[in-house]
Amino acid sequence: MKRKSGTAAVAMVTTILMVLATVQAASAATISIGAAFAEPNGTSIAPIIIEDAIPSVGTVDITIFYNPAVVHVTDAANSKFDFMHPVINNSAGFVRIGGMAYGDGLSGDVKLADLVLEAVGGADEISLLGVTINELKVADATETTIPADVANSTFGILNPPEPPASLLSTTGPHWINWIWTAGSGSTSDFVEVRINGVWVANCTTPYYNCTSPPHATRTISLRGYNSSLKRYSAYVNQTVTISDHPPVAIARLMHRHNNIGSVYDCKVILDASESSDPDGIIAGYQWSFGDETSGCGELVEHLYTSCNWNGTCYDPFIVSLTVTDDINPLISDTITIPVNVYIAGDANGDGMVDVLDATILGLEWDSVCTGNWNDRSDQADLNNDCCVDILDAVIIGTNWGNTLY
Ligand SMILES: [Ca+2]
Numbered sequence: 001m002k003r004k005s006g007t008a009a010v011a012m013v014t015t016i017l018m019v020l021a022t023v024q025a026a027s028a029a030t031i032s033i034g035a036a037f038a039e040p041n042g043t044s045i046a047p048i049i050i051e052d053a054i055p056s057v058g059t060v061d062i063t064i065f066y067n068p069a070v071v072h073v074t075d076a077a078n079s080k081f082d083f084m085h086p087v088i089n090n091s092a093g094f095v096r097i098g099g100m101a102y103g104d105g106l107s108g109d110v111k112l113a114d115l116v117l118e119a120v121g122g123a124d125e126i127s128l129l130g131v132t133i134n135e136l137k138v139a140d141a142t143e144t145t146i147p148a149d150v151a152n153s154t155f156g157i158l159n160p161p162e163p164p165a166s167l168l169s170t171t172g173p174h175w176i177n178w179i180w181t182a183g184s185g186s187t188s189d190f191v192e193v194r195i196n197g198v199w200v201a202n203c204t205t206p207y208y209n210c211t212s213p214p215h216a217t218r219t220i221s222l223r224g225y226n227s228s229l230k231r232y233s234a235y236v237n238q239t240v241t242i243s244d245h246p247p248v249a250i251a252r253l254m255h256r257h258n259n260i261g262s263v264y265d266c267k268v269i270l271d272a273s274e275s276s277d278p279d280g281i282i283a284g285y286q287w288s289f290g291d292e293t294s295g296c297g298e299l300v301e302h303l304y305t306s307c308n309w310n311g312t313c314y315d316p317f318i319v320s321l322t323v324t325d326d327i328n329p330l331i332s333d334t335i336t337i338p339v340n341v342y343i344a345g346d347a348n349g350d351g352m353v354d355v356l357d358a359t360i361l362g363l364e365w366d367s368v369c370t371g372n373w374n375d376r377s378d379q380a381d382l383n384n385d386c387c388v389d390i391l392d393a394v395i396i397g398t399n400w401g402n403t404l405y
Pocket residue numbers: 244245246247277278279280325326327331
């Protein structure tokens with residue numbers, strides 16, 4: 001007795017579980033139709049799927065209602081059922097579709113048909129695609145009805161995407177930036193960017209920046225993509241050549257205090273090495289020393305044979321540096337700097353050689369420009385050889401008493 005009762009209990013539990021499983025599975029079935037978009041007068045496909053068909057489906061009969069002023073059904077195809085037949089009524093706005101699967105039927109996610117839809121309305125019009133189930137039955141002799149939900153959808157008409165508009169570019173020595181505005185037509189989900197015909201990006205922002213070699217020529221090609229229509233626009237193209245950018249002249253003077261060097265040697269040293277060209281090299285350095293002489297080179301030395309005494313003080317010579325870059329047509333940049341030149345032996349630049357200059361020399365004696373060199377050291381270094389020593393003292397001694405007053 002005890003044993004028999006146990007068997008009955010197991011059988012009952014098993015039955016309950018089976019019923020529960022059947023109810024759960026059956027309640028999950030859904031007949032859905034996919035959203036579809038088309039251009040005016042265009043066509044598009046909306047798949048009709050029986051989702052989670054458990055137990056196996058044997059027969060199905062549904063009707064899909066739509067607005068016949070917006071969309072017409074032209075066909076239904078690609079069914080997984082052994083038999084499928086659409087009855088289309090584009091006057092009333094519905095299509096009734098029957099399907100039959102022989103043998104064990106179909107289970108899981110089953111495609112009833114791809115519905116072929118044609119846009120007959122205007123851009124931006126929308127029609128509901130509403131599903132009504134007339135019949136959904138199990139594939140066995142019982143022909144039990146399978147409970148199912150429906151998932152409706154819509155058909156929309158969109159103008160095709162147009163290429164981006166107002167394409168503009170700006171360039172620097174090593175880059176090109178492009179900006180644009182959205183094209184008309186349907187919204188582009190992204191803009192495909194090609195440079196010289198090679199895909200580089202799908203942009204969701206209305207700009208693209210790229211680095212580029214100097215003076216390069218690049219052609220950008222843009223086209224919009226609308227994912228609802230699964231369609232690209234035509235291309236818009238623009239070719240840009242990065243123009244030559246001018247060099248920058250920078251002139252430096254090695255010594256702030258210089259003296260006439262034609263009799264007692266004193267070289268004025270001028271340095272243009274800080275000059276640069278953002279997209280090339282400096283191919284030429286031209287100097288004008290302000291005393292009607294000139295020179296060339298990145299680093300130059302010049303001996304002045306005179307000074308500019310204006311009656312009360314020295315006026316500096318105005319030295320100009322012109323640098324030229326390396327791409328034809330050449331571009332130049334010019335800068336000027338003042339150069340102080342005093343008579344030989346005049347350390348403090350007051351127009352006479354006397355005890356004041358000797359004092360400066362004494363205070364700076366033995367200074368070298370690799371050490372604690374300062375402006376006064378430069379004054380005392382009368383021959384610009386970067387040390388204050390007997391050679392500078394000789395210059396003061398031999399020019400003692402000289403004056404411009
Ligand atoms: Ca240049």
